[in-house]
Amino acid sequence: MPTVKNISGRYRFFFYSFDCNEPEHVHIQRENRVCKYWLIPIALARNDGFSARELNQIRAEVVRNVEKILEAWYEHCTER
Numbered sequence: 607m608p609t610v611k612n613i614s615g616r617y618r619f620f621f622y623s624f625d626c627n628e629p630e631h632v633h634i635q636r637e638n639r640v641c642k643y644w645l646i647p648i649a650l651a652r653n654d655g656f657s658a659r660e661l662n663q664i665r666a667e668v669v670r671n672v673e674k675i676l677e678a679w680y681e682h683c684t685e686r
Contacts, residue, residue, distance in 0.1 A: 610678040613671050617664060626683035632675050634664050643668050645676055 610619040610632065618635045625631070630645040639655035641664060648668055653661060668675065 608678070608682045610671075610675050612674060613667070615667065617667060619667075619671070619675060621679060621682055623682075630676060630679050632668065632679070634668075645672060645679070648672065 607620045607622055610621075613619050616636055619632050620635065621632065631642055631651060632645060633640060633642050636656075639660075641653040641656050641661065642651040643649065643665065644651050645668070648665065650661060650665070656664065
């Protein structure tokens, strides 16, 4: 599971290796909670355990780092 580097904080932003056949997205994890955000446009795709308040915080992180996340997505998905 490739992790997006240089995003500080309590969340881990990552991709699954088999996800490249889907539109651009990122998975976000903290402890045993995971969610998935589409990147174009930015929208919640799935949530497993995060509160609405925390999802808003995560979305703000995705918005702040979308260029970095997309760069990592394209790097990962085009090198295969």
